[in-house]
Amino acid sequence: MALRSGWLKNPWRRAEQRSHDPYWDFFINTAPADRANSLLDVLRKAPEGNVFPTKADLHTPEVTARHVTEMARYLGADLVGITKLDADEAGHPSAIVCAVRAHHDPSQAPGIGGQVPVQNGLFVTFVLSAWIRELGYRASMAASLDAARLAVAAKLGTLDRTGKLVTAEYGTRVHVADVIRTDLPLAAA
Amino acid sequence: MAVTPGTETPRPPYLGRSVRIVGPVANVDMNQTPHPRNSRGELGKALFNWYRNTISRDPLTRVSAPNHFADQRNFLASVVNQAPKGKINSRQVAVPDPAVMTRHIKAVARHMGADVVTVARAHPSFLYAATAPPKDSAARDVYQNSSGDVFQGRTPEQMAQRYPYIIVATTAWDYDKLQAHRHYIGDAAYHVSQMKAQMILKALEGYIKELGYAALRGVSNPQAAGLASGVGELGRNGLLIHRKFGARIHMPDPIMTDLPLVSDQPVDNGVEDFCKVCRKCAINCPTNSVPFGDKVVFNGVEKYKINWLTCYKVRPYMDAHWGSCLTCATVCPFTKPNVWWRSLTVWALSTCPIPARPVLVRALKAIDDRFWGATRQTRVRWLGYDSGIKPGEQACTVAGCTAPHGTAHAANPVGNVGYYAPLKENTNRFVKRDA
Numbered sequence: 001m002a003l004r005s006g007w008l009k010n011p012w013r014r015a016e017q018r019s020h021d022p023y024w025d026f027f028i029n030t031a032p033a034d035r036a037n038s039l040l041d042v043l044r045k046a047p048e049g050n051v052f053p054t055k056a057d058l059h060t061p062e063v064t065a066r067h068v069t070e071m072a073r074y075l076g077a078d079l080v081g082i083t084k085l086d087a088d089e090a091g092h093p094s095a096i097v098c099a100v101r102a103h104h105d106p107s108q109a110p111g112i113g114g115q116v117p118v119q120n121g122l123f124v125t126f127v128l129s130a131w132i133r134e135l136g137y138r139a140s141m142a143a144s145l146d147a148a149r150l151a152v153a154a155k156l157g158t159l160d161r162t163g164k165l166v167t168a169e170y171g172t173r174v175h176v177a178d179v180i181r182t183d184l185p186l187a188a189a
Numbered sequence: 190m191a192v193t194p195g196t197e198t199p200r201p202p203y204l205g206r207s208v209r210i211v212g213p214v215a216n217v218d219m220n221q222t223p224h225p226r227n228s229r230g231e232l233g234k235a236l237f238n239w240y241r242n243t244i245s246r247d248p249l250t251r252v253s254a255p256n257h258f259a260d261q262r263n264f265l266a267s268v269v270n271q272a273p274k275g276k277i278n279s280r281q282v283a284v285p286d287p288a289v290m291t292r293h294i295k296a297v298a299r300h301m302g303a304d305v306v307t308v309a310r311a312h313p314s315f316l317y318a319a320t321a322p323p324k325d326s327a328a329r330d331v332y333q334n335s336s337g338d339v340f341q342g343r344t345p346e347q348m349a350q351r352y353p354y355i356i357v358a359t360t361a362w363d364y365d366k367l368q369a370h371r372h373y374i375g376d377a378a379y380h381v382s383q384m385k386a387q388m389i390l391k392a393l394e395g396y397i398k399e400l401g402y403a404a405l406r407g408v409s410n411p412q413a414a415g416l417a418s419g420v421g422e423l424g425r426n427g428l429l430i431h432r433k434f435g436a437r438i439h440m441p442d443p444i445m446t447d448l449p450l451v452s453d454q455p456v457d458n459g460v461e462d463f464c465k466v467c468r469k470c471a472i473n474c475p476t477n478s479v480p481f482g483d484k485v486v487f488n489g490v491e492k493y494k495i496n497w498l499t500c501y502k503v504r505p506y507m508d509a510h511w512g513s514c515l516t517c518a519t520v521c522p523f524t525k526p527n528v529w530w531r532s533l534t535v536w537a538l539s540t541c542p543i544p545a546r547p548v549l550v551r552a553l554k555a556i557d558d559r560f561w562g563a564t565r566q567t568r569v570r571w572l573g574y575d576s577g578i579k580p581g582e583q584a585c586t587v588a589g590c591t592a593p594h595g596t597a598h599a600a601n602p603v604g605n606v607g608y609y610a611p612l613k614e615n616t617n618r619f620v621k622r623d624a
Contacts, residue, residue: 018296021289021292021293021296022289022293023282023289023290023293023400024293024296026282026400027293027297027300027396030399032275032395032399033276033278033279033280033399034275034276034278034398034399035275036272036273036274036275036276036395037275037276037278037395037396037398037399038275038392038395039269039272039388039391039392039395042268042269042272042273043265043268043269046262046268047262048262049260049261049262049263049264050259050260050262050263052248052251052259052260056248057594058592059573059585059587059590059592060589060590060591060592062589063573063587063589063590063592067572067573070571070572071572074363074377074381075381076302076385112392112395112396112399113297113300113396116300116301116392119301119388119392120302123265123384123385123388126265126268127252127253127265127381127384130252130263130264130265131248131249131252133260133263134248134249134251134252134259134263135248
C-alpha cells in the first residue's frame with residue numbers, strides 16, 4: 001500500500017484495519033509456545049539434497065544471472081543481487097542474496113506473523129538453491145552474519161550506522177534471507 | 190424419539206447453483222482416489238512407472254512436482270508436509286466475537302501470501318471416510334494424509350459437530366505463464382504456487398494451534414468445502430471457478446478447526462449459466478475427458494463429471510513435454526488476468542437476472558472466442574523456456590546468449606504461435622466423442 005497515513009484510509013473499512021484487530025499483536029509479537037508450530041526450524045534444518053549428476057546446458061553467465069534473478073523474483077523475493085566471493089571456505093565463487101519486504105523487523109517480532117518475512121525468505125532460498133543443485137551445480141544456503149555486508153556488495157542497498165541494510169525501495173523494512181553460495185557460473189549484477 | 194447427540198444426520202448442505210445434492214452421499218475414501226490407486230499399481234504399468242519411477246528431465250519440475258524428483262530433499266513440499274506436528278497451546282485465546290476472529294484469520298492468511306481465504310461450515314459429507322491413510326510418500330506429500338489427525342473413532346457427524354469450521358486458504362497460478370498450458374512453463378506456474386499454498390496452510394495450521402485450538406489436516410474434501418464457502422462454482426471442467434482468478438486456483442487440503450468463526454456462503458458467479466453454453470474446455474481437452482453433455486448424478490451429487498481416468502492416462506506419454514496438462518483451466522473464459530474489465534464482466538454476469546443470462550453468456554462467449562481464440566496458442570517465453578519451439582526440437586531463443594550449446598539446435602522459430610504437445614489434431618481421431 002502506497003498510502004500509509006491512517007487518516008487517509010477509507011473510514012468504512014475501519015474494521016479491517018490492523019489497528020482494529022485485537023489479535024494482530026499476538027500474531028506479530030508472541031513467540032510460539034511450541035516451536036514445532038513454526039516452519040522456520042524445519043526449513044532451516046532440512047538436509048541439503050544431492051547435486052544432479054548431469055549438468056544442464058547453460059547460457060552465458062550474464063544470461064544465467066538474469067534467469068536466477070528472475071526465478072528468485074518469481075518465487076517471491078523483492079530484491080535479488082549477485083556478488084562474487086573472494087575467499088569462501090567451500091570454494092564457491094558467487095553468492096546470491098535475496099531480500100524480502102518486512103513490515104515488522106523479524107529480530108524484534110518473534111511471533112509467527114513477525115517471522116513471516118523469514119519464512120518467505122526461506123521459501124525463496126530453499127527452492128532456488130534446490131533448483132541450482134538440480135541444474136547440476138553446487139549451492140548451499142546458510143544464515144550468515146555477513147548477510148548485510150554481502151547484500152551491499154550485491155548492490156541491494158547500503159548499511160546504516162547500526163549495520164542494518166537500507167534499500168532504496170523499502171528503506172530498512174526489509175529482511176535479508178539466507179545467502180546462497182554457489183559455483184553456478186554467474187556474472188555479478 | 191431420543192437421538193444421541195452427534196448421530197443425527199444434518200440436512201444436505203447448499204453448495205450453490207452449480208452442484209446439487211440429490212441423494213445420499215457416501216464419504217469419499219482417500220485410498221480410492223486416483224493417485225493412491227495408481228501408487229498401488231491398479232491403473233496399469235505405464236501409469237505406475239510414470240508415477241513411481243520417473244525422474245523429470247526438467248530441473249524446475251524436479252524441485253516442484255510431487256513425484257518425479259531426483260532427490261526428495263530438494264522438494265520443499267515434502268520437507269514441509271512431513272514436519273512434526275506442533276502441540277495445541279494450553280493457554281487458549283478467548284474469542285468473544287467470532288466475526289472479529291474470522292477477519293483476523295483471513296488477514297493472517299493473506300499476510301502469509303494466500304490469494305483466497307474462505308470459511309466453510311463443516312458438513313459430515315465433506316469429510317473423507319475414516320480409513321487408514323495411504324502408505325505412499327508421494328500421495329502423502331500432496332494430501333497430508335499421513336498426519337496424526339485421525340477420527341479417533343468418531344463418526345463424520347460427530348467430527349463435523351466437534352470441529353464445525355473448515356478454513357480454505359489457497360493461491361492462484363500465474364496468468365501469463367499459464368498461457369503455456371501443456372508445457373514446462375505452465376507446470377512452473379502450477380507447481381510453484383502449489384508449494385507456496387502448502388507452506389501457507391502448514392503455517393496457518395501452526396498459528397491456529399498457537400491460538401489454542403485444534404487444526405486438522407487430511408480430513409476434509411477441499412472441493413466440497415470450497416463450494417460451500419464460496420471460493421467458486423464447479424465448472425464443466427470439474428474445477429472450482431473463482432470470481433477473480435477463474436479456474437487458476439489450487440484446492441489444497443483445507444484446515445478443519447474448532448476455532449469459533451463465521452462461515453461464508455456459496456457464491457453465484459454465473460459459472461452455472463456459462464458452462465451450459467460454453468464448451469471450450471470440452472473442445473480443447475486433448476483426451477476428450479471433459480463432458481459435452483449435461484450434468485450427471487454421481488455419489489448423490491448432481492454435477493459435471495469428468496472422466497478422470499482418460500485425463501490421467503495421457504500423462505506417462507507426455508512426460509518429456511509437461512507434467513500437468515492445465516488446458517481446461519487455461520481455455521476457460523473465466524481464467525483471465527485479475528483486472529477491472531474482468532471484474533466488471535463477472536459483476537455484470539452475476540447481477541444479471543437468471544432468465545436473461547443465456548443471452549449475455551452467448552455474447553460474452555463470442556467476445557472471448559474473437560479476442561482470445563477458440564484454442565490457446567500463445568507463445569510464452571520464460572527464462573530459457575520457449576513454447577514457440579516445437580516439441581522434440583531444441584533451440585536457444587534467449588536474447589543476447591552467445592553460449593556454444595552442446596546439442597544440435599534447430600533454427601530459431603519466428604512468429605507468436607506456441608506449440609503444446611500433444612497437438613489436438615493428433616488425438617482427436619483416436620477418441621469417439623459422446624456428443
